[in-house]
Amino acid sequence: MAHIKAANGRMPNSKEVAALANVSQATVSRVFSGQTNIREKTRKRVLEAAETLGYRPNAMARGLTLNRSNLIAIVTIDVVNPHYNAMVNKVADRIQYMGREPLFFVSSKEKNLDEILSQVLQYRVDAIIVLSAAISSQMAAECEKIQIPVVVFNKYTVNKNIMTVCSDNVQAGWLAANYLYEKGHRSFAFIGSDTFLGTSKDRLRGFTDCLNENGIEDCIVRMVPYTYEDGRKAMEAILKDAGKPEAVFCAGDMLAFGAMDFCKNVYDLKIPADIAIMGFDNIDAASWDPYFLTTFEQQIDKMLDTTFDYLDKKLNGEPASEGVQLFECKIIERSSV
Amino acid sequence: MAHIKAANGRMPNSKEVAALANVSQATVSRVFSGQTNIREKTRKRVLEAAETLGYRPNAMARGLTLNRSNLIAIVTIDVVNPHYNAMVNKVADRIQYMGREPLFFVSSKEKNLDEILSQVLQYRVDAIIVLSAAISSQMAAECEKIQIPVVVFNKYTVNKNIMTVCSDNVQAGWLAANYLYEKGHRSFAFIGSDTFLGTSKDRLRGFTDCLNENGIEDCIVRMVPYTYEDGRKAMEAILKDAGKPEAVFCAGDMLAFGAMDFCKNVYDLKIPADIAIMGFDNIDAASWDPYFLTTFEQQIDKMLDTTFDYLDKKLNGEPASEGVQLFECKIIERSSV
DNA sequence: AAATGAAATGAATACGATATCATTATAATA
DNA sequence: TATTATAATGATATCGTATTCATTTCATTT
Incomplete structure (x- = not known):
């Protein structure tokens, strides 16, 4: 069904449709803006003409009048x-x-x-x-x-x-610390992302708040970008500079994966036996075999x-x-x- | 700097800017469409007026005239x-x-x-x-x-x-088969995705073409959606129904991850010693420790x-x-x- | 068939920009 | 200074739609 007749590389407008259908431009407009007061016969004629010409309303013109x-x-x-x-x-x-x-x-x-x-x-x-x-x-x-x-x-x-x-996020940070504390951990690290800095800061605040409430003042903190590699590097820095914490809270699953792999494959640490790691976001990969990561889910x-x-x-x-x-x-x- | 004066929930238009700047509407238009023939003094006056009113050109009106x-x-x-x-x-x-x-x-x-x-x-x-x-x-x-x-x-x-x-994709499929064949593998499976069916089919065609050229007629084929889980299930089906192939080509890294994990963790197979797996796309996770997947990179x-x-x-x-x-x-x- | 009210349609205009053409201001030259 | 040539500006038509108001058509009632 060859239904395209637009002349010169321009799309047809309601006026041309009107001419073909033998109605006024206003009527065409009414048909396409879903008005009710249109005789069925007229509507059909207009729609046919539009189909023939390949007409489609111009969203910009419509937008202009409707603001x-x-x-x-x-x-x-x-x-x-x-x-x-x-x-x-x-x-x-x-x-x-x-x-x-x-x-x-x-x-x-x-x-x-x-x-x-x-x-x-x-x-x-x-x-x-x-x-x-x-x-x-x-x-x-x-x-x-x-x-x-x-x-x-x-x-x-x-x-x-x-x-x-x-x-x-503040609450989530608190919950993370609380969860880890209740699991018996007493020394902590936090890996955040400066790509989502505000979010990370909030989580960190809740995290340290809860630690403080339990009399723990120290928490190693690293802020890095947001990639697997960054997670590895942050973990490396933590292990080198500060020694092994019992638990690490990462403000992002990808960071957690990097951290986990570094612990496992470079320092030969067992997770969670030697070190506990917690993530954030519950992305698909968090449930994959190699990670099976304890993490947070947001109620998106x-x-x-x-x-x-x-x-x-x-x-x-x-x-x-x-x-x-x-x-x-x-x-x-x-x-x- | 209170620079917003739009009256009634409407954004100001070029006419209002023109009035404030004591120029014609056309001149305002010229300033904002980057024309050159404008006296510096006038341009400044217009821009100031626009700033005062919080004026921004209306993209729909512009679009309408420019088509x-x-x-x-x-x-x-x-x-x-x-x-x-x-x-x-x-x-x-x-x-x-x-x-x-x-x-x-x-x-x-x-x-x-x-x-x-x-x-x-x-x-x-x-x-x-x-x-x-x-x-x-x-x-x-x-x-x-x-x-x-x-x-x-x-x-x-x-x-x-x-x-x-x-x-x-046809060529890539061929290259995959060729690569695996040259590595000494002689029995094959293919896991494709019906989410990207055309692409998968092309890769499969090239893959089997090359196998045929080397006198191999058999190739187990599974077409599944596109998730890690699907990769696992496909692998399970292959191992159960057809026995262990020497090499599996997956038309997507996520499928490959699922397949790998299933082989490793359920059938206790070593990769690549017991079974070789090849992916497609080279997503970030392909370079992560648990997978370190041989895969294809597209020249995006x-x-x-x-x-x-x-x-x-x-x-x-x-x-x-x-x-x-x-x-x-x-x-x-x-x-x- | 005439009268009436409602429904359907048409004519004209507004929306906010750009571009063409006409006009005025400015600069350059004699 | 008078004369051009040129740059800067203004007035106006136009783009394609929605909408208001006027008008015509239709169906209904008397």
């Missing part, structure tokens, strides 16, 4: 992290599920977030979801002014006026529910309250502790 | 696969690097590709990059008609008129170069030839063979 783009911006950071990537995918899925399209913005070291948001705003997106990055209060104010809802996901922001959906789906409930309300003009929503992380017990 | 959106669509499939995710990230990066924005479309089982492309076209994207999915020739024809360049990445398509950038960066060279040319109106571009895969030798 909304049907786009939702996802602002991410540039990092290879299975857990993070999976999260991004889920967010994109949800956006599509609500009938909108995800517009992607990756913030690198060069471009700071404000610069990027400035770009984002050019597209008159319906909403903005920022993953693991901090938004300036100035930019937040601007978004509020022009009524673009913003959700900051997985990054604790102080601003009371924007929606923040985040795991309770619940967090997404909250995020999109909020956005749905906001985008429908219903009231919705901002503020920080914290979600508990759960320990997944395996055999590395 | 291009500055958006490039990335059409992906919904799958958790580190290698695939990394690829998607890289594509997004490149799009941003060329000054455009990536618009995401995830094609699931429910929505077929044509339906999605129909959506895509509404946004009048400048170009479309389809990852690991097949585009119908009808849709390809339509895109060509309206002059939207399309690149199909990592999925072999027959259509001669659209640009296809793909690893040479070169493929992206080709992709974006093509797009750059097309988008600048320069001639560029379509067709299939195949890229060799390289064996990364480690210790699983």
Whole structure:
């Protein structure tokens, strides 16, 4: 069925469809914007003409008149992290599920977030979801002014006026220490990631808080980037400089894998007999044979529910309250502790 | 610095900026579209006014007049696969690097590709990059008609008129068999993924071709989804049903990991002494201690170069030839063979 | 068949930018 | 200073849709 007749490398517009269907442009518009007051006969004629010409409504023109783009911006950071990537995918899925399209913005070291948001705003997106990055209060104010809802996901922001959906990292850190302490460990190390610095710091704070409560003041701390290699190196540094701790808490499974492999294969330590290791995120590989890592699981789906409930309300003009929503992380017990 | 004065939840437009700066709207437009013929004094005045009002050009209005959106669509499939995710990230990066924005479309089982492309076209994207999915020739024809360049990445398509950038999977399969044969192996199995069925089939074809050339007719074949678990199960089935082959070629590292772990931990086989295993993609984990997997590396960066060279040319109106571009895969030798 | 109200359609305009063409200001030359 | 040539700016049409308001068509009732 050769249904393409667009003349000159341009897509046909509603006017041309109207001409072919012998109706006004307004009628075509009504058919495609799902209005009800259209005679069935007319609607059919219009749809046929559109099919013949290969017509598709122009989203930009529509956006211009409606003053909304049907786009939702996802602002991410540039990092290879299975857990993070999976999260991004889920967010994109949800956006599509609500009938909108995800517009992607990756913030690198060069471009700071404000610069990027400035770009984002050019597209008159319906909403903005920022993953693991901090938004300036100035930019937040601007978004509020022009009524673009913003959700900051997985990054604790102080601003009371924007929606923040985040795991309770401080609590998780505390739980980790508590769990390890109760298992009988008395000397500790922490490997965090400066790629997710805020998150790592929170986890570390909860971790040391709990240790302090139990009268333990010392905790070896290494902050490194976020790769397997970094986990190995951090572990090496810990073992060399400070001697073997009884338990290591890693703010990321990949770091934990590196640490585990280094302990096992270089220092010939048995896990958990000689040293206990705990991770974070529960990525797929955490349940694989060589690791079977005790780790934390974030309630991503619940967090997404909250995020999109909020956005749905906001985008429908219903009231919705901002503020920080914290979600508990759960320990997944395996055999590395 | 309170620089936001947008009145009523609407962003200011160029007219308002013009009024404040005492120039015509056209002049504001010229300043923001980077024209040169503007007196420095005027430009400064305009920029100040814009800053005061928090003005940002409306990308939809601009797109409407220019008849291009500055958006490039990335059409992906919904799958958790580190290698695939990394690829998607890289594509997004490149799009941003060329000054455009990536618009995401995830094609699931429910929505077929044509339906999605129909959506895509509404946004009048400048170009479309389809990852690991097949585009119908009808849709390809339509895109060509309206002059939207399309690149199909990592999925072999027959259509001669659209640009296809793909690893040479048949050759890679052949190379795998050849490599294993030369290492002395004489009985083989293949684990492929029906998530990436076309790719797997090509690799299998090359694999068996080479085996046949060496007088080997038998090859156990399992096609499964794409997870670690699937790799385990496939391996289990192979060992149970067909007995232990000397070498297994997996069309994906995750499958290989599952297969390896099953061999090691359930059947107590030594790798590579008892059984050789070869993977595909060279994801990060392939170089980790527990696996150290011999695998293939795709020349993603070169493929992206080709992709974006093509797009750059097309988008600048320069001639560029379509067709299939195949890229060799390289064996990364480690210790699983 | 005429009158009435509701439903369907058309005409005109707004949305916010770019680009063309006309006009004015500026600089360069005689 | 008068005369050009050129640079800078302004006025206006245009892009493709949605929407308001006016008008026509249709079905229903009398």
